[in-house]
Amino acid sequence: MPIRILPARLANQIAAGEVVERPASVVKELVENSIDAGATRIDIDIEKGGQRLIRIRDNGSGIPKDELTLALSRHATSKIASLDDLEAIFSLGFRGEALASVSSVSRLTLTSRTPEATEAWAAQAEGRDMEVKLNPAAHPVGTTVEVHDLFFNTPARRKFLKAEKTEFAHIDELVRRIALSRMDVALVLRHNGKTVRQYPPAQGEQFQQRLAAVCGNDFAGQCLYIDNQHQQLRLWGWLSEAPRNHPDLQYCYVNGRMMRDKLINHAVRDAYGAVLAEGQHGAFVLFVELPAAQVDVNVHPAKHEVRFHDARLVHDFIARALADALAQAAPPSDWQTTS
Ligand code: ADP
Ligand code: MG
Numbered sequence: 437m438p439i440r441i442l443p444a445r446l447a448n449q450i451a452a453g454e455v456v457e458r459p460a461s462v463v464k465e466l467v468e469n470s471i472d473a474g475a476t477r478i479d480i481d482i483e484k485g486g487q488r489l490i491r492i493r494d495n496g497s498g499i500p501k502d503e504l505t506l507a508l509s510r511h512a513t514s515k516i517a518s519l520d521d522l523e524a525i526f527s528l529g530f531r532g533e534a535l536a537s538v539s540s541v542s543r544l545t546l547t548s549r550t551p552e553a554t555e556a557w558a559a560q561a562e563g564r565d566m567e568v569k570l571n572p573a574a575h576p577v578g579t580t581v582e583v584h585d586l587f588f589n590t591p592a593r594r595k596f597l598k599a600e601k602t603e604f605a606h607i608d609e610l611v612r613r614i615a616l617s618r619m620d621v622a623l624v625l626r627h628n629g630k631t632v633r634q635y636p637p638a639q640g641e642q643f644q645q646r647l648a649a650v651c652g653n654d655f656a657g658q659c660l661y662i663d664n665q666h667q668q669l670r671l672w673g674w675l676s677e678a679p680r681n682h683p684d685l686q687y688c689y690v691n692g693r694m695m696r697d698k699l700i701n702h703a704v705r706d707a708y709g710a711v712l713a714e715g716q717h718g719a720f721v722l723f724v725e726l727p728a729a730q731v732d733v734n735v736h737p738a739k740h741e742v743r744f745h746d747a748r749l750v751h752d753f754i755a756r757a758l759a760d761a762l763a764q765a766a767p768p769s770d771w772q773t774t775s
Pocket of ligand 2: 534
């Protein structure tokens, strides 16, 4: 075969393989877009575990009519313009891939209205070159993305979808992660028309209520609050003294971005030390904050990982801050037998 340029849809479908693993990954990308757009309320409607429909509606800044077509094309982003921007990133998105990828493996409609506009517009990408069709629509200021029939044209992906219940459980877990990362944003999650989660916006002291709503009263009632600073590093959040038998309550964010970070998990284990027996786990909701230029977020397409420029410093700071908090909370003697 001669060398040729792939049609846009096919190129986007290949890129989708990296980010769109399952319905929950679509929800992650779309909700992150809503947060980047400054939304204070996000409604998430799911049908059939996300396979039939994922609908995310927000009250964010909206997209102007003349940018809707671009929003659906690959490598199109309003969030960075240069390598310098990439090295000090404040938004959750920056790759300009999500909408193009998702719309190449589903039937996607993007409907939006900006505060300046008098009417809303809906955009759909079709065909092998993903030409965009625009139609007038009714919509308040903000954006709705509807994703129908995920993976309808990629049978290999569709085959890997699990039962509706399992896929929804992944979405539910993702929404919990987001609900912890942005307590100030109201979130509603519905499945097959039924409201499953409803998180009102929280400020200051109400954080405790959101924490209880997401992590349960057991955790929220007995956890330690920690807020510690060292140079430009800050660590705050909650952790439980008592070990758990499942690693089910471990939430970690770096500059507001949800992470599964080996370095942080290792630091947490170090901090708990001998309190954790084989097979036991700590429980925590932790926020690491540091200057954007000291962390590289462009490590993984789905942005699950970061790279700290000074990993040792971050690790030791977290381990020490948590160990101090645990030591202060524990009674000086016989503390291992009471846990
Ligand atoms: P990225 O988030 O990496 O920029 P996306 O493909 O997810 O790439 O989105 C492309 C662009 O579309 C964004 O940069 C943003 O300008 C716009 N956009 C997407 N979703 C929304 C939304 N919910 N509200 C406002 N603008 C949006
Ligand atoms: Mg995005």
